[in-house]
Amino acid sequence: xxxxxxxxxxxxxxxxxxxxxxxxxxxxxxxxxxxxxxxxxxxxxxxxxxxxxxxxxxxxxxxxxxxxxxxxxxxxxxxxxxxxxxxxxxxxxxxxxxxxxxxxxxxxxxxxxxxxxxxxxxxxxxxxxxxxxxxxxxxxxxxxxxxxxxxxxxxxxxxxxxxxxxxxxxxxxxxx
Amino acid sequence: xxxxxxxxxxxxxxxxxxxxxxxxxxxxxxxxxxxxxxxxxxxxxxxxxxxxxxxxxxxxxxxxxxxxxxxxxxxxxxxxxxxxxxxxxxxxxxxxxxxxxxxxxxxxxxxxxxxxxxxxxxxxxxxxxxxxxxxxxxxxxxxxxxxxxxxxxxxxxxxxxxxxxxxxxxxxxxxx
Numbered sequence: 001x002x003x004x005x006x007x008x009x010x011x012x013x014x015x016x017x018x019x020x021x022x023x024x025x026x027x028x029x030x031x032x033x034x035x036x037x038x039x040x041x042x043x044x045x046x047x048x049x050x051x052x053x054x055x056x057x058x059x060x061x062x063x064x065x066x067x068x069x070x071x072x073x074x075x076x077x078x079x080x081x082x083x084x085x086x087x088x089x090x091x092x093x094x095x096x097x098x099x100x101x102x103x104x105x106x107x108x109x110x111x112x113x114x115x116x117x118x119x120x121x122x123x124x125x126x127x128x129x130x131x132x133x134x135x136x137x138x139x140x141x142x143x144x145x146x147x148x149x150x151x152x153x154x155x156x157x158x159x160x161x162x163x164x165x166x167x168x169x170x171x172x173x174x175x176x
Numbered sequence: 177x178x179x180x181x182x183x184x185x186x187x188x189x190x191x192x193x194x195x196x197x198x199x200x201x202x203x204x205x206x207x208x209x210x211x212x213x214x215x216x217x218x219x220x221x222x223x224x225x226x227x228x229x230x231x232x233x234x235x236x237x238x239x240x241x242x243x244x245x246x247x248x249x250x251x252x253x254x255x256x257x258x259x260x261x262x263x264x265x266x267x268x269x270x271x272x273x274x275x276x277x278x279x280x281x282x283x284x285x286x287x288x289x290x291x292x293x294x295x296x297x298x299x300x301x302x303x304x305x306x307x308x309x310x311x312x313x314x315x316x317x318x319x320x321x322x323x324x325x326x327x328x329x330x331x332x333x334x335x336x337x338x339x340x341x342x343x344x345x346x347x348x349x350x351x352x
Contacts, residue, residue, distance in 0.1 A: 014231070016322050020257075140186070148180075152196060
């Protein structure tokens with residue numbers, strides 16, 4: 001029976017829970033009102049249905065990106081492979097270093113695309129739901145860029161990691 | 177340059193993107209108005225800030241669980257380890273089989289707890305944001321149950337998998 005200790009402090013409970021819960025790693029890019037490139041490494045990106053195609057992600061209202069996340073704004077989400085570790089670390093680090101390398105280019109919407117990512121979806125923000133000091137951002141998928149399949153980059157227990165052994169192929173299951 | 181093909185169909189773009197984006201696997205449990213246990217396997221659970229501790233997850237409005245996901249309702253989230261594959265498959269399968277085994281018990285709120293999970297957070301639903309045929313559910317963390325650390329269960333490209341090699345320890349980074 002792995003579960004044993006009761007945690008009455010909810011912050012402690014949250015912290016311990018998400019140490020044991022892994023997530024995929026993506027990069028979100030957009031632009032400021034002044035046209036400056038914006039971006040950060042996100043571990044909260046998830047699908048919100050396929051008809052119509054929608055995604056959601058969570059962001060702190062204190063983030064420098066936040067004022068640009070308004071209804072109608074365009075953002076690009078990049079799925080990262082395990083060999084994009086440098087990109088994940090850079091876009092999670094100092095803001096002044098995120099776009100200094102020449103490994104990105106602005107697309108026709110003026111939003112940064114990092115070609116080294118596995119693939120990309122371009123989205124238009126539909127709704128921003130403010131919750132305390134954070135927000136849930138809901139966006140419609142507009143189009144995509146597709147690369148070669150490869151191993152994903154993961155985040156678990158405050159460490160970046162690769163994926164391991166396949167346990168079960170669920171392709172034939174109707175589960176969403 | 178891994179990215180090469182343009183996808184103009186947004187549904188196709190979404191589908192391809194999330195095949196390459198991995199996620200952690202959790203089980204959500206609750207109860208119906210009649211007191212029946214409810215639960216399903218979720219890959220959309222994510223943190224929504226730690227002060228106050230909040231989480232969000234996405235659900236289809238057509239899910240049998242959906243009518244019970246109302247403001248004030250209590251739900252339990254279970255983080256799963258790689259040896260909880262059977263539990264993940266069962267709670268994603270036929271509704272009639274989900275609670276027939278004796279590996280769960282109702283807690284003091286009458287909500288199912290699967291002891292085999294790595295750990296658990298008990299949450300109170302704060303807000304349900306309906307978006308097309310789906311919804312974002314926002315919940316406050318109330319308390320938790322803590323087990324031994326172990327390898328997480330992952331979902332990637334419609335396959336359950338374990339975690340692989342550690343690439344970088346990010347513990348000293350201030351990144352959220």
